[in-house]
Amino acid sequence: MTDRANADTAVSPAAAEGTGSSVMIDLIELTKRFPGTQDPAVDRLTLQIPRGEIVVFVGPSGCGKTTSLKMINRIIEPTSGSIVIDGEDVTTIDPNRLRRRIGYVIQQIGLFPHVTIEENVATVPKLLGWDRDRIHARVDELLDVVGLDPEIYRQRYPKELSGGQRQRVGVARALAADPPVLLMDEPFGAIDPITRTRLQNEFLRLQAELQKTIAFVTHDIDEAIKMGDRIAILREHSHIAQFATPEEILTQPANEFVEDFVGTGATLKRLKLSRVREVDYTTDALTGRIDEPREVLRRRLHESEWTAILLLDADGRPQRWLRGPDFLHDRPVTQLGLPARAFVEGHATLSDALEEMLLGSAGVAIVVDNRGSYLGILDIDDIITSIQTMRDADAEFHRAAKLVDPLDEVAE
Amino acid sequence: MTPPSRTPETLDEARSRADTEDAAARRRARRAALVHYLGMPVVLAGVLLALYLYVGGQELDSIEARTLTADNLIGQTRQHIVLTVYSTFFVLLLAIPMGIVATRPATRRFAPAIIGLGNAGQAIPSLGMLALLFYVFRTTPGLPSTGTVPVVVSLVGYSFLPILRNTMVGLDQVDRFVLEAGRGMGMSNGLVLRRLELPLAVPVILAGVRTALVLNVGTATLAFLFGGGGLGQTIFSGFQLRRTPVLLTGAVLVAVLALLVDYLAGLIEEKLSPKGL
Ligand SMILES: Nc1ncnc2c1ncn2[C@@H]1O[C@H](COP(=O)(O)OP(=O)(O)O)[C@@H](O)[C@H]1O
Numbered sequence A: 001m002t003d004r005a006n007a008d009t010a011v012s013p014a015a016a017e018g019t020g021s022s023v024m025i026d027l028i029e030l031t032k033r034f035p036g037t038q039d040p041a042v043d044r045l046t047l048q049i050p051r052g053e054i055v056v057f058v059g060p061s062g063c064g065k066t067t068s069l070k071m072i073n074r075i076i077e078p079t080s081g082s083i084v085i086d087g088e089d090v091t092t093i094d095p096n097r098l099r100r101r102i103g104y105v106i107q108q109i110g111l112f113p114h115v116t117i118e119e120n121v122a123t124v125p126k127l128l129g130w131d132r133d134r135i136h137a138r139v140d141e142l143l144d145v146v147g148l149d150p151e152i153y154r155q156r157y158p159k160e161l162s163g164g165q166r167q168r169v170g171v172a173r174a175l176a177a178d179p180p181v182l183l184m185d186e187p188f189g190a191i192d193p194i195t196r197t198r199l200q201n202e203f204l205r206l207q208a209e210l211q212k213t214i215a216f217v218t219h220d221i222d223e224a225i226k227m228g229d230r231i232a233i234l235r236e237h238s239h240i241a242q243f244a245t246p247e248e249i250l251t252q253p254a255n256e257f258v259e260d261f262v263g264t265g266a267t268l269k270r271l272k273l274s275r276v277r278e279v280d281y282t283t284d285a286l287t288g289r290i291d292e293p294r295e296v297l298r299r300r301l302h303e304s305e306w307t308a309i310l311l312l313d314a315d316g317r318p319q320r321w322l323r324g325p326d327f328l329h330d331r332p333v334t335q336l337g338l339p340a341r342a343f344v345e346g347h348a349t350l351s352d353a354l355e356e357m358l359l360g361s362a363g364v365a366i367v368v369d370n371r372g373s374y375l376g377i378l379d380i381d382d383i384i385t386s387i388q389t390m391r392d393a394d395a396e397f398h399r400a401a402k403l404v405d406p407l408d409e410v411a412e
Numbered sequence B: 001m002t003p004p005s006r007t008p009e010t011l012d013e014a015r016s017r018a019d020t021e022d023a024a025a026r027r028r029a030r031r032a033a034l035v036h037y038l039g040m041p042v043v044l045a046g047v048l049l050a051l052y053l054y055v056g057g058q059e060l061d062s063i064e065a066r067t068l069t070a071d072n073l074i075g076q077t078r079q080h081i082v083l084t085v086y087s088t089f090f091v092l093l094l095a096i097p098m099g100i101v102a103t104r105p106a107t108r109r110f111a112p113a114i115i116g117l118g119n120a121g122q123a124i125p126s127l128g129m130l131a132l133l134f135y136v137f138r139t140t141p142g143l144p145s146t147g148t149v150p151v152v153v154s155l156v157g158y159s160f161l162p163i164l165r166n167t168m169v170g171l172d173q174v175d176r177f178v179l180e181a182g183r184g185m186g187m188s189n190g191l192v193l194r195r196l197e198l199p200l201a202v203p204v205i206l207a208g209v210r211t212a213l214v215l216n217v218g219t220a221t222l223a224f225l226f227g228g229g230g231l232g233q234t235i236f237s238g239f240q241l242r243r244t245p246v247l248l249t250g251a252v253l254v255a256v257l258a259l260l261v262d263y264l265a266g267l268i269e270e271k272l273s274p275k276g277l
């Protein structure tokens, strides 16, 4: 089973009882009434966030998600109720001290435009009075963790980065002092869909390692299903419509509101629950080294049952797809065939993999490890098989199958 | 995910091409910087030289000769500069802190009214404003009625509102999410002000200071009317006595001074504005 699923089973029994230290964030009757408004924006929100889990707040716009989140680090002071973090009531402690222990990532990112990436990331460590060498080392480490080369980016200014890179810095900055708790308000909301998927995946991989306790706000149910260990579906005034795992929300919606909110195509959404590594993908596809003589490669392809051979570089990273006729051209191997595309990692969802297949030209996704080295090949049939085994043939299933059909044409 | 692999040749070629492009770009940048830094001083020196040659080539009558002495002109220029510098110093000392105070959460709701007042204040003609302030000085017992002090106070009064307004606008336009991120990381209000709000407002505040400085050079021309001296004396005597060389000398000196101040303020603005904006 997956790390996430293990974490689930390890934590949930205790979490359900609300005892012991497995609860990291405990919101009790949290209420916010903005001055001059009739109804409270958040009305007696009571919720427990287990240690090491991502709990997603999802709901329609204006239902109070942001307000709820910002009360946890008291950017918005609650009107009443209390916040307990790791057993300590933080409702009235010095908010600045509280906030230095909580990472905070917002959709608008809010990088400081007048200082370098390094100084941005170093903000909290500086506030905490770390010495210079320690800060420097930590900044390098973090930039590395979020996939930005410190040599290149340390001294840059935010405006010199793309939106996706800025949000990586935003995440690095929030993690700087290694806070146990992270608050994220639509962190990937303003980023283009392809980059968003990549950032989501990277973040999940990071989280598998870091095991932070995370409150994550989104209005996008798909993102909630993908990111959440648990999902709180909120309706107006932050009233909880359902608080459960993604699986439960998809298979046993508690009420009509949840059903409507999750929407149609719930089976297709289940593709977001299955990960590539859980699928029986092909690991014995025909491969070759890009520096092997072309004659050797050609013969290997010819003698096999495969229609194409995947060329890898010295580090095992996929480079090109070659088919039989490609060898007729008199060009170096490095210019034959098609560039290898559509890479997915083991923790990617089947939904992501499907998307990648559509973008690639070979009709398959190449499974790679976190350094980009080849692991295997995932094709449409693998996904269809996994849909079929996923659920009994309910009405939803047929709808999903219909949706998958046209992909075969695209793949060809 | 996989970086595109390049052969060593193309990489080297690319490098050397980039080097040549770099060098060319650096040369262009140096030339641009030279024009940028030296252009204005050279032009101003040229104007002064032309003025000198023109006046030197004239047959000066006794009145002109008496007015256009080096002592006279240098003394008036110095007075003019002193008036401008003093008034600018005091107005910064007053208006910037007030702008900060007026944009704190508790007072923020008054900000639009103050900014409106600032805009209106600038619409009052400077002579009218000066006269008004002088009237106050004259009629209030215990206050000096002529000299540097009332002139400086008047200049401060006149440039106060634009600087206050720019300080407030500058602080107001700072991205609120930048501030929220700062607070969210545990920066105190003072730190947010010092490390985020003020640096990010500097370009707008300094633009206000620059405008006020130039404004003060111009307005200080009226100072002589109230016994404050300055180059206004030369301009007005040239005007009253119908002596074109005198009038021209005064006017050109004030214009050169204003442009020089604007140039210097521009350099300071450049230096103090944070990089990365
Ligand atoms: N500062 C504020 N003053 C008054 N009302 C507010 C303020 N912030 C949010 N609200 C109101 O509170 C409700 C919840 O807002 P918010 O938490 O931002 O919703 P969401 O993040 O779910 O879209 C909305 O009706 C919004 O108009």
Ligand SMILES: [Mg+2]
Pocket: A065, A066, A067
């Ligand atoms: Mg929101």
